[in-house]
Amino acid sequence: MNCIKPFALVTLLFLLPAGAGALTYNQTPVPGGIATINLPADVDPATLRYRERRVLVTRQADRAIAVVGLALGAKPGTHYLEARTRNDEPLRLSFQVSDKAYETQHITIKDKRKVNPEKRDMERISREQKQIKSALRQWSDTDTVALEFLKPVDGPTSSPFGLRRFFNEQPRKPHSGLDIAAPEGTPIRAPAPGTIINTGDYFFNGNTVFIDHGQGLVTMYCHMNRIEVETGQRVAAGEVIGAVGMTGRVTGPHLHWGVSLNDSRVDPTLFMTGTETAATGAPDIGGNAP
Ligand SMILES: [Zn+2]
Structure with a gap:
C-alpha cells in the first residue's frame, strides 16, 4: 500500500441515506449543491476546512456529518475536506462532485x-x-x-x-x-x-x-x-x-x-x-x- 502522503487519505465516504432527517438531499453532489459526508469519530469538527473555509457539522444519533456547500463554479471531480483528529493528526477526506448543466x-x-x-x-x-x-x-x-x-x-x-x-x-x-x-x-x-x-x-x-x-x-x-x-x-x-x-x-x-x-x-x-x-x-x- 502506498503511504507516502503525510496524512491519511480516507476515501470511504457515505452520502446521507434518504429520509435521514437532517437534509432532504440524497443526490450526487453538484456545483451549487450540497455534499453530506460522514465524519470519522476522531475528527475535531473545529479543524474541518473546505477550500480554507470552516464547514458546518451536524449530528445524527452519535454520528457527525459535514454539510458542505459547493460553489456554482466548482469543478466536477474529486474534492477534499481537510481536518485534524483529536490527537492532532492531519486527515483528508475526499468526495466526488458531478457536473450539472444549468439552463x-x-x-x-x-x-x-x-x-x-x-x-x-x-x-x-x-x-x-x-x-x-x-x-x-x-x-x-x-x-x-x-x-x-x-x-x-x-x-x-x-x-x-x-x-x-x-x-x-x-x-x-x-x-x-x-x-x-x-x-x-x-x-x-x-x-x-x-x-x-x-x-x-x-x-x-x-x-x-x-x-x-x-x-x-x-x-x-x-x-x-x-x-x-x-x-x-x-x-x-x-x-x-x-x-x-x-x-x-x-x-x-x-x-x-x-x-x-x-x-x-x-x-x-x-x-x-x-x-x-x-x-x-x-x-x-x-x-x-x-
Ligand atoms: Zn434573483
Missing part, C-alpha cells in the same frame, strides 16, 4: 445603468461588494443549525437557481439565488431562526437583509420594499423581516432569496422540506426577473 436565461433590463453601471456607480458597487462578501462569509459557532427551511414567501418560482444569465445580451454571473414572484408588500419571513447581520440598500440588490443561521449558513433577501429588522436582532422561524418589493436591478416585484454555506452560494430549494411555507395565500402573479 440559460436572457433578460432585458430597461435601466441600462443597472447593466453597464456608470463610473460614479462603480465606487458604490465595489464598496457594497465588500459588505456583501463579508456578510456571506460570516461564521458563528452554534451547537445546532436548522437545516430545514420554511419558504420565506408564498409564490411561484420566477427564476430558478443556477441559470446562466445574459442581461441585454451581455453575459453576467449565474443566478446565485431563487426568485419567488409575489405582489409588492407581501411579507417576507425568516425561514429558520437566526441573527440579522446586515441590512442595506444596495445598487443591484436593492433593500437587502442577511440572516446568520450559524456555522457558515447565511441567507440573503433582496429587492425588498421595506426592511423591518435591524442588525443584531434575533429572529425566529416565520418572523416577518420585511416585504417584497422591486428595488435594485429588477423587472418586477419578487424576492431574490440567496443561501450561502461555507461562502458558497447553493440552491435554496435543497433546504426546503416540500410543503411547509411560512405564509399562505399569496396569489400567483407569474414570472419576474432577476
Whole structure:
C-alpha cells in the first residue's frame, strides 16, 4: 500500500441515506449543491476546512456529518475536506462532485445603468461588494443549525437557481439565488431562526437583509420594499423581516432569496422540506426577473 502522503487519505465516504432527517438531499453532489459526508469519530469538527473555509457539522444519533456547500463554479471531480483528529493528526477526506448543466436565461433590463453601471456607480458597487462578501462569509459557532427551511414567501418560482444569465445580451454571473414572484408588500419571513447581520440598500440588490443561521449558513433577501429588522436582532422561524418589493436591478416585484454555506452560494430549494411555507395565500402573479 502506498503511504507516502503525510496524512491519511480516507476515501470511504457515505452520502446521507434518504429520509435521514437532517437534509432532504440524497443526490450526487453538484456545483451549487450540497455534499453530506460522514465524519470519522476522531475528527475535531473545529479543524474541518473546505477550500480554507470552516464547514458546518451536524449530528445524527452519535454520528457527525459535514454539510458542505459547493460553489456554482466548482469543478466536477474529486474534492477534499481537510481536518485534524483529536490527537492532532492531519486527515483528508475526499468526495466526488458531478457536473450539472444549468439552463440559460436572457433578460432585458430597461435601466441600462443597472447593466453597464456608470463610473460614479462603480465606487458604490465595489464598496457594497465588500459588505456583501463579508456578510456571506460570516461564521458563528452554534451547537445546532436548522437545516430545514420554511419558504420565506408564498409564490411561484420566477427564476430558478443556477441559470446562466445574459442581461441585454451581455453575459453576467449565474443566478446565485431563487426568485419567488409575489405582489409588492407581501411579507417576507425568516425561514429558520437566526441573527440579522446586515441590512442595506444596495445598487443591484436593492433593500437587502442577511440572516446568520450559524456555522457558515447565511441567507440573503433582496429587492425588498421595506426592511423591518435591524442588525443584531434575533429572529425566529416565520418572523416577518420585511416585504417584497422591486428595488435594485429588477423587472418586477419578487424576492431574490440567496443561501450561502461555507461562502458558497447553493440552491435554496435543497433546504426546503416540500410543503411547509411560512405564509399562505399569496396569489400567483407569474414570472419576474432577476
Ligand atoms: Zn434573483
